[in-house]
Amino acid sequence: MTAPAPNIEPEVQDGRRDAAPVLHFESVSKYYRGLAALDQVTLSLGRGRALGLVGESGSGKSTCVRLALGLERPTSGRLTFRGADYPRSRRRLRTLRREVGFVLQDPYDSLDPRMRLREIVSEPLRAQRLRGRDTDRLVAEMLRAVGLGDAPLDSYPARYSGGGRQRIAIARALITDPAVLICDEPTSSLDVSVQAQIVNLLLDAKRSRDLSLLFVSHDLDLIGRVADTLVVMYRGRVMESGPAELVRSRPRHPYTKSLHDAVPADHPARRKVSTPGPAGPRESAESAVLRESAAQAKLAVLAESAVLAESPVPPGPDCCVFASRCAAAQARCYAERPPTVTEADGRSHACFFPLAG
């Protein structure tokens, strides 16, 4: 891909990349109506790196995205971009957004059907008041970079398939030449045979533009393949983080392990879940409601809709939020919040009784 006028100053030398993260969350919490969507989350995205956020519905992935985009402010904690706090003024926030591109999950929702490709792809420039005479040239260049070289600038998104639309969204995200690209489940609404193309496009952009990726997904296989560093989240907290390969192959936190175990088999001979047995897994009404209503009811409705849960314990400060689903849970897990322990190999976990890994 050819980059239009690079405006990322090499502020940090290569060797110190990780020392000076592009994007950093320091003990960030976000409360909605008294319920923690994010609870003391610390994470760091180094320049040119890919950070994978993985978790189920209600884990706080999307809240992280909203904060990173500057759409919302954290209730507490510190959020920095290249070492400086996220600005408060709208004008400076707008300037920051030039550096933070995003690709969302559903390309059928995220592209305005009434806008032509030219307008869609150049929209960030317009928002940034950067639109100049050679906008068309730049738009064409971006479309070429995402593999849509022969797409007419005056066509509408309806003409394109899911994969094509996601390419358009990527062209739009990259046109301001951002330092960070936030991808929120960028392939989960695409056909299986098209997903890899889009992921490759993102990986390619990362390499050729020295782009940092914040990649959000519920798909452990996919995210382990894209990210250098994985952050496993559950109900607003970081359960485990570390080098992707380690977290994927030798999880320390029981939750990470349970995510692994739930991924379907790769061959009928190695089935995991559907071997008929006398007693099935019983999902307790409480855990089900707590787990999923968080996302569906946007947390706040939890209290009202909890017909089924007599005690919908909102994630308390004094326990492990995974305890109720954890096979290894002991009394301590319900009484204390496990501190985050960092190990020599760069991994950290928040569990009193970590697996051998």
Add this chain to the structure above:
Amino acid sequence: MSAAPAMATSGPGPGSQAAALEVDGLRVCYGGLPAVDDVSLRVEPGQVAALIGETSSGKSSLALGVARLLPSSAIVTGQVEIAGTDLAELPAREARRRRASLVGYIAQDAMAALNPVIPVGRQIAELFGVHRGMHRAEAGAQAVRELARVRIDRPERVARAYPHQLSGGMRQRVMIAMAMALSPPLLIADEPTTALDVSTQAEILGLVGQLQAETGSGILWITHDMGVVAELADVVAVMYAGRIVEQGPASDLFDHPMHPYTQGLLRTRRDLRTGRPGAPLYQIEGSPPALSAQRRGCAFAPRCARRTEICTERVPELMTQDQNLQAGNGPSGASPSRPLAAAASAPGNASAADPPSSRRPLGPAGTDLLTASWLAACHHPEVSS
């Protein structure tokens, strides 16, 4: 769809020697465009047949066509028999009544399929009222038992809940309870786990596996996810652009897919699991075709590395590949087969332990329905491992 078309008067009783589902030459057209094009398949009682495909492959049209749930604007031709009954031959009213007892339908979006203003217990009870003539209290008690059967804790409370008060996984369990309430011989599951989290998906897959072992229904499971296929299916049919391009016993298909599309799907998946982080992923070029009236040659040809002239000229027929498999390679031994012989293996017959070379060759095509017959529609089938 409100109170789900799901139900049955009696279980797979003595009369159910017939296949749970037998589809012959099904075609579904929207405004002259074929979404499903000459599809034949068979699901035995107690068998899980997975139908895998992506956007516009026609998998959902097939499912709705089988259940005769498509709007009248869709032209459906071909023959569909569910446990020996052809709904199309019955008068509309009778068909509606019988459908309820023949086929249970589990939709992807339970929120849309359930009635939002009626407690879920009453929605299930309604089935027993209408189809079994039960009184209200009796039907209500039966509904609670059905909820317990899908492993829901404290089913009495859940029965009184409205759909929006339940989590996604719970709603899907309710859908399954409804679909299986009248023990139909056939269940159609249209991507029921796609919108769920992995751990909830694993629970649902486990549940369906157990329930099926209990009831012996045949299941047609529609999905785009090879992982779900690996977990659940006895036989697999791969659909592309309205046609079945390959089908066979699940284990064998995973070991030695022959159609380039199946191979691509499996390789994509393997690469995700085993590839080095950050390295480029294996990708299939292009995207699935949109519906079109005039199609020449193989629909997959534009994306295929093995494409030759004939691929763009003639639509490849679905042929048995057993000889081909034994020969190891090359299209020489392929012979046309009767479609109804399709992928019919007894459950559990498809064992990974059987090396493909020791497979029983198929006699005259389609004579032995219990032979795990392997079919592919490709001019250049190749065994890959």
